[in-house]
Amino acid sequence: xxxxxxxxxxxxxxxxxxxxxxxxxxxxxxxxxxxxxxxxxxxxxxxxxxxxxxxxxxxxxxxxxxxxxxxxxxxxxxxxxxxxxxxxxxxxxxxxxxxxxxxxxxxxxxxxxxxxxxxxxxxxxxxxxxxxxxxxxxxxxxxxxxxxxxxxxxxxxxxxxxxxxxxxxxxxxxxxxxxxxxxxxxxxxxxxxxxxxxxxxxxxxxxxxxxxxxxxxxxxxxxxxxxxxxxxxxxxxxxxxxxxxxxxxxxxxxxxxxxxxxxxxxxxxxxxxxxxxxxxxxxxxxxxxxxxxxxxxxxxxxxxxxxxxxxxxxxxxxxxxxxxxxxxxxxxxxxxx
Ligand code: LMR
Numbered sequence: 001x002x003x004x005x006x007x008x009x010x011x012x013x014x015x016x017x018x019x020x021x022x023x024x025x026x027x028x029x030x031x032x033x034x035x036x037x038x039x040x041x042x043x044x045x046x047x048x049x050x051x052x053x054x055x056x057x058x059x060x061x062x063x064x065x066x067x068x069x070x071x072x073x074x075x076x077x078x079x080x081x082x083x084x085x086x087x088x089x090x091x092x093x094x095x096x097x098x099x100x101x102x103x104x105x106x107x108x109x110x111x112x113x114x115x116x117x118x119x120x121x122x123x124x125x126x127x128x129x130x131x132x133x134x135x136x137x138x139x140x141x142x143x144x145x146x147x148x149x150x151x152x153x154x155x156x157x158x159x160x161x162x163x164x165x166x167x168x169x170x171x172x173x174x175x176x177x178x179x180x181x182x183x184x185x186x187x188x189x190x191x192x193x194x195x196x197x198x199x200x201x202x203x204x205x206x207x208x209x210x211x212x213x214x215x216x217x218x219x220x221x222x223x224x225x226x227x228x229x230x231x232x233x234x235x236x237x238x239x240x241x242x243x244x245x246x247x248x249x250x251x252x253x254x255x256x257x258x259x260x261x262x263x264x265x266x267x268x269x270x271x272x273x274x275x276x277x278x279x280x281x282x283x284x285x286x287x288x289x290x291x292x293x294x295x296x297x298x299x300x301x302x303x304x305x306x307x308x309x310x311x312x313x314x315x316x317x318x319x320x321x322x323x324x325x326x327x328x329x330x331x332x333x334x335x336x337x
Contacts, residue, residue, distance in 0.1 A: 037218035045269030110307035147273035155208030217280035
């Protein structure tokens, strides 16, 4: 064989072999998009999951996390997941109504959970599993529930009693239960993407909002809200979801390793959630920009009474049987407020 032919063969062989080898080693990429800051419970749990996914799959999976709405805002991220433009999200449970899964709005009902322990009976139990299953006809698999925390009202005027929110424009997430909650207080609910809230508060497009403290702090909303009242009137948490077609198309061993990573990330998320909210409350207080008030027992009761009718009004939307199943787990009784 002539040297030139041999050389040509070697070069051609290298050209075909190298790219194939490279392709074989390409990791499976999971784009994980979310709307909050990195130093939030969800932000940290997403990073934790990415790290464990890489370790457990020995680099076969690369999770790319896009925080702070850098890739998609609230509404678009759901559409992007269904289209397969991203593979994983962790939207707030208040954002599944527009998808047609109204049952998730039960988590928005005022005072339905008194603490994380009551909440976990639902999210970590049979009711939680049945809720995740409702996503499958939408082309979505629900993998886990991640905590954030309990929401409090903030505004530019003092909030001591329910009447103080009368006529106030209040930003809410896209949930009919939250809409009804604000109307029950005489406030004017305004649905708005999370990424737009800071500016809306700053410019007075809305007067106030409700948040777990970690969101109020990391989005700097406390800088543009004069009053924060620790009403803790509702819960905000997440469902971690994946595109069904993508998930079911993964090699079985890889999917198993990712499930393990998700289990670990869930334990981590639920651990940092409370720690972060407590720590961020201290930072908000220290900033001196917002006056933080703890409601008295009477003020708290006044909010509970004003908001109890939301449960009755929303019963048919969420489903009576489902609500009863939740009340049974937690011992909550809206008629006993
Ligand atoms: C909000 O829109 O207020 C929250 O859902 C943001 C989040 O993801 O915590």
